[in-house]
Amino acid sequence: MTDAPRRTALDALHRALGATMTDFAGWDMPLRYGSERDEHVAVRTRAGLFDLSHMGEITLTGPEAGRALDHALVGNISALAVGRARYTMICREDGGILDDLIVYRLGEDEYMVVANASNAQVVLDALTERAAGFEAAVRDDRENYALIAVQGPASPAILKSVTDADLDGLKYYAGLPGTVAGVPALIARTGYTGEDGFELFVAPADAEKLWQALTEAGADAGLVPCGLSCRDTLRLEAGMPLYGHELTTATTPFDAGLGRVVKFDKAGDFVGREALAAAAERAESAPPRKLVGLIATGRRVPRAGFAVTVDGAVVGEVTSGAPSPTLGKPIAIAYVDAAHATPGTEGVCVDIRGTHEPYEVVALPFYKRAR
Amino acid sequence: MSNPQQLRYSKEHEWLSAADADGVATVGITEFAANALGDVVYAQLPAVGDTVTAGETCGELESTKSVSDLYSPVTGEVVAANQDVVDDPALVNSAPFEGGWLFKVKIADEPADLLSADEYTDFAG
Numbered sequence: 001m002t003d004a005p006r007r008t009a010l011d012a013l014h015r016a017l018g019a020t021m022t023d024f025a026g027w028d029m030p031l032r033y034g035s036e037r038d039e040h041v042a043v044r045t046r047a048g049l050f051d052l053s054h055m056g057e058i059t060l061t062g063p064e065a066g067r068a069l070d071h072a073l074v075g076n077i078s079a080l081a082v083g084r085a086r087y088t089m090i091c092r093e094d095g096g097i098l099d100d101l102i103v104y105r106l107g108e109d110e111y112m113v114v115a116n117a118s119n120a121q122v123v124l125d126a127l128t129e130r131a132a133g134f135e136a137a138v139r140d141d142r143e144n145y146a147l148i149a150v151q152g153p154a155s156p157a158i159l160k161s162v163t164d165a166d167l168d169g170l171k172y173y174a175g176l177p178g179t180v181a182g183v184p185a186l187i188a189r190t191g192y193t194g195e196d197g198f199e200l201f202v203a204p205a206d207a208e209k210l211w212q213a214l215t216e217a218g219a220d221a222g223l224v225p226c227g228l229s230c231r232d233t234l235r236l237e238a239g240m241p242l243y244g245h246e247l248t249t250a251t252t253p254f255d256a257g258l259g260r261v262v263k264f265d266k267a268g269d270f271v272g273r274e275a276l277a278a279a280a281e282r283a284e285s286a287p288p289r290k291l292v293g294l295i296a297t298g299r300r301v302p303r304a305g306f307a308v309t310v311d312g313a314v315v316g317e318v319t320s321g322a323p324s325p326t327l328g329k330p331i332a333i334a335y336v337d338a339a340h341a342t343p344g345t346e347g348v349c350v351d352i353r354g355t356h357e358p359y360e361v362v363a364l365p366f367y368k369r370a371r
Numbered sequence: 372m373s374n375p376q377q378l379r380y381s382k383e384h385e386w387l388s389a390a391d392a393d394g395v396a397t398v399g400i401t402e403f404a405a406n407a408l409g410d411v412v413y414a415q416l417p418a419v420g421d422t423v424t425a426g427e428t429c430g431e432l433e434s435t436k437s438v439s440d441l442y443s444p445v446t447g448e449v450v451a452a453n454q455d456v457v458d459d460p461a462l463v464n465s466a467p468f469e470g471g472w473l474f475k476v477k478i479a480d481e482p483a484d485l486l487s488a489d490e491y492t493d494f495a496g
Contacts, residue, residue: 036435037410299413323412
C-alpha cells in the first residue's frame with residue numbers, strides 16, 4: 001500500500017462538497033461531509049447517499065459458475081434464484097474467514113461477488129484458484145463499476161422518482177438490471193446500515209450523473225451525502241460485522257455467531273468444510289468466546305482492542321466501538337468469554353485507558369428498524 | 372474559517388484569550404481542531420483547583436472516531452471548567468471560539484511560543 005491512494009469516479013464531487021477524506025484500504029474515501037452524527041440521523045430518519053466504489057466486484061460466468069462458488073464459498077450459491085442475493089463468506093481450509101461477501105445471481109450462468117475493498121485482491125486470487133477445475137471464468141470487474149448507495153426510510157420514494165424499475169417487486173437481498181436517471185444500473189436492495197435501501201452498480205463514467213440526479217431527487221426528502229464514519233456507526237448499531245474487526249482469518253463464522261451462513265448440506269465439497277464442521281461442534285458444546293453487545297453507563301467510548309474485564313481480570317476484547325447516535329450512549333461489539341456473555345451479566349467492564357468502566361451486556365443488534 | 376485576532380494559539384490547536392484584570396484567561400480548541408476531530412461526544416476537562424502546565428496534557432476530547440489529548444497552552448491554576456461543554460460536548464464543534472470554551476486559568480507564567488492569529492492560520496494551513 002505504498003502507492004498513492006486510489007480515487008473513485010466521484011472524487012471531484014466529494015471535494016466540491018467539502019468532504020473530509022480518509023485513506024481506507026488504499027482508497028481516498030469521504031469520511032464525512034459535515035457532522036457524522038447528522039449524517040447518521042439522516043439515514044435513520046430520512047435518507048443518505050454513499051459512494052461505495054471502493055468495494056470489489058468479481059464476476060463469475062459459465063455453466064459451472066454456481067458450482068464453482070459452492071466449492072469456493074461456504075454458502076449454497078447455486079441454489080440462489082436469478083435476481084436474488086445472498087450474504088456469505090469465503091474461508092480458508094482451516095475455517096478462518098478470508099472475507100464476508102454478497103453474491104448476486106445476475107443470470108443463469110452469471111454471478112457477481114462483492115468483496116470488501118481491503119480483501120478484494122485476496123478474494124479474486126482465491127476465487128481464481130478455486131474455480132480452476134470448473135467450467136467457469138473469473139473476471140476482475142473492479143474497474144468496471146462505481147457503487148452508489150441510497151439508504152434510509154425515504155430511499156424507496158426517492159429512487160422511484162428517477163426510475164421505472166419495479167422497486168415494489170424488488171425484495172430485500174434482490175437485484176435487477178434497470179435504468180436510473182437515464183443510467184444503466186444493477187439495482188440491488190441491499191445495504192450495511194440497518195435501514196431499507198438500495199445499492200446501485202453503474203459504469204464509473206455514469207457515476208456523477210447518477211449522484212447528481214439522486215441528490216436532486218432526494219433534496220425535498222432531506223437526503224444528504226454520507227461518509228464512511230456514519231456508515232460505521234450505522235452498521236455497528238445494526239450489529240453487522242466488519243472485516244478486520246469482528247471477522248478475521250483467526251475467527252470462523254461460528255465464532256462470530258454467523259454459523260448460519262455455512263451450508264453443510266449442499267452438494268459437493270467446499271473449502272474449509274472439515275474445519276468448519278469442527279468449529280460448529282465446538283460452538284455448540286464449548287464456545288470459547290461469544291460476540292456480544294456492550295452498552296456504556298458512562299460517556300467514554302470503547303475502541304477496538306480495549307480489554308473487557310470482570311473483577312480486574314481480562315475476559316474479552318472490544319472489536320468495534322463508537323458513540324451511538326440512536327442510543328445516545330457509547331456502544332461496542334466484543335468477544336467475551338462465554339461465562340460472562342449472557343445478556344444482563346453483572347460486573348462486566350471495559351478498560352478505557354486504565355479505568356474499568358461498567359458496561360451492560362446485551363444481545364446484538366443494538367438497533368432494529370420497524371418493518 | 373477565520374481565527375479571531377484577539378486570541379493567541381498553540382501548535383496543539385488550543386487558543387488562549389487575553390488575561391483579564393485578575394490574570395485569568397480562557398482556553399479552548401480552534402475551529403480547525405474541532406473540524407479535524409469531528410463530532411465531539413465526551414470532554415474530560417481539568418477540575419477547578421488543578422494546576423495545568425503549558426504544553427502538557429490536562430484532559431481529553433473524544434469524538435466519533437478517536438480520542439485526543441487536550442493540552443494546556445499556559446501554566447497556571449484552573450479557576451473554571453465549562454460545565455455546558457461537559458453536558459453538551461457538541462458545543463465544541465458548533466462554537467469553538469465562544470460557547471465551546473473549555474476552562475479558565477489564573478496564569479502563573481506568561482506563556483512563550485504562542486502564535487498570533489495570522490501565524491496560526493499559516494501553521495494550520
